[in-house]
Amino acid sequence: MFPERGSGEDEVLRELEEKTKEDLTFDSGKILGSMCTYPHPLAIKVVTMYIDRNLGDPGLHVGSHEIEREAVEMLANLLGLEKGYGHIVSGGTEANILAVRAFRNLSDAEKPELILPESAHFSFIKAGEMLGVKLVWAKLNDDYTVNVKDVEEKITDNTIGIVGIAGTTGLGVVDDIPALSDLALDYDIPLHVDAAFGGFVIPFAKALGYNIPDFDFRLKGVKSITIDPHKMGMVPIPAGGIIFRERKYLEAISVLAPYLAGGKIWQATITGTRPGANALAVWAMIKHLGFEGYKKIVRTAMELSRWFAGELKKIPGVHLIREPVLNIVSFSTKNLEEVERELKERGWGISAHRGYIRIVMMPHVRKEHLEEFLRDLKETMERL
Ligand SMILES: Cc1ncc(COP(=O)(O)O)c(C=O)c1O
Known part of the structure; x- marks a missing residue:
């Protein structure tokens, strides 16, 4: 009920504390199935300091607007472009919707269709529904990458774009983006790469010597990339990123906002009023950590993933879905639903979907947390 009179600050905070008691927190080490993490202290500081900035009215916050542009430029650089066009947005969902919107608006297809892997994130279902774009799902190979031949067979005159995934939501698999890029160029269809998760992992993992396919603007068929700073970028939610290769994609989705205090x-x-503070935090984190800083974070996460995958294989009744590509390890078990329930009862923030449990080695996940989890999993397997 909307209260008649206000309460004191202490009372409000006490009530909040009570009501959030059941929340799992990242610093507890219990959240193993999320792509988010506890933000970096500098990012928290920046968000607090600049909490009032609104990038929806850039004429008012000229400095913040310029910082967002620089953040976009640094992300574009990371992804192999000297200059890119885009925005820091609310997350991977908004970024994917913007890419589909750009492809649709630039196409003259009568009944627009988008070809995407069966492993694609559900944000594309929202995009398809909102934009009137039919989703055409392409099959996966045995290694869970998209079957490029099937993608080619599904191309029609109505195809407005192709999607490839660099770090799938369930398994962290990277599609054969070089082959998709060639296909896109052959048929003159734009390719969007959803690197919401992988964008802040793959460049660093490659620099560490991991053998991962190219996935970014170095491939000429790639016209847009989703990359989320609020996943492995250490920035507070909300912070997603959409980067386009050319200005025309951004122009194709721009509408005139005529009444703003800062001018037209x-x-x-998609969002009008939007947080400048988070865009500034993206800029600050990139400046603060630099390539070497992110590489260090990714090194730990990748090494932990390989170790964890090895430990899982030793537990009877546990089956690794595939060797990890990035810092995601997924496994199935006999009696999966019961195992999931038991692990949740023991306080673990995990979930099973598509027939497996996904563990994401985010920066808050440490070896001791995983050791505790493995003990619980072993006990559960023995009991059930
Ligand atoms: C590959 C991929 N794309 C897009 C998204 C959507 O991102 P968000 O939840 O930030 O909207 C996710 C989220 O997990 C994802 O894994």
């Missing part, structure tokens, strides 16, 4: 602008994002 063309606005491409």
Whole structure:
């Protein structure tokens, strides 16, 4: 009920504390199945300091607007472009919707269709529904990458774009983006790469010597990339990223905002009023950690994943879905539903879907947490 009179600050905070008691927190080490993490202290500081900035009205916050542009430019650089066009947005969902929107608006297809892997994130279902774009699902190979031949067979005159995934939600698999890029160029269809998760992992993992396919703008068929700073980028939610190769994609989704206090602008994002603080935190984290800083975070996460996968294989009744590509390890078990229930009862933040449990080695996940989890899993397997 909407209260008649306000309460004191202490009372409000006490009530909040009570009500959030059941929440799992990242610093507890119990959340193993999330792609988010406890943000970096600098990012928290920046968000607090600049909490009032609104990038929806850039004429008012000219400095913040310029910082967002620089953040986009640094992300584009990381992804192999000297200059890119895009925005820091609310997350991977908004970024994917913007890419599909750009492809649709630039196409003259009568009944627009988008070809995407069966492993694609559900945000594309929202995009398809909102934008009136039919989703055409392409089959996966045995290693869970998209079957490029099947993608080719599904191309029609109505195809507005192809999607490839660099770090799938369930398994962290990277599609054969070089082959998809060639296909896209052959048929003159734009390719969108969903690297919401992989964008802040793959460049660093490759630099560490991991053998992962190319996935970014170095491949000419790639016209847009989703990359989320609020996943492995250590920035507080909400912070997603959409980067386009050319200005025309951004222009194709821009509408005139005529009434703003800072003056008229063309606005491409789904959200109007949007947090400048988080864009500034993206900029700050990239400046602070640099390539070497992120590489260090990714090194730990990758090494932990390989160790964890090895330990899982030793537990009877546990089956690794595939060797990890990035810092995600997924496994199935006999009696999966019961195992999931038991692990949840023991306080673990995990979930089973598509027939397996996904563990994401985010920066808050340490070896001791995983050792405790393995003990619980072993006990559960023995009991059930
Ligand atoms: C590959 C991929 N794309 C897009 C998304 C959607 O991102 P968000 O939840 O930030 O909207 C996710 C989320 O997990 C994802 O894994």
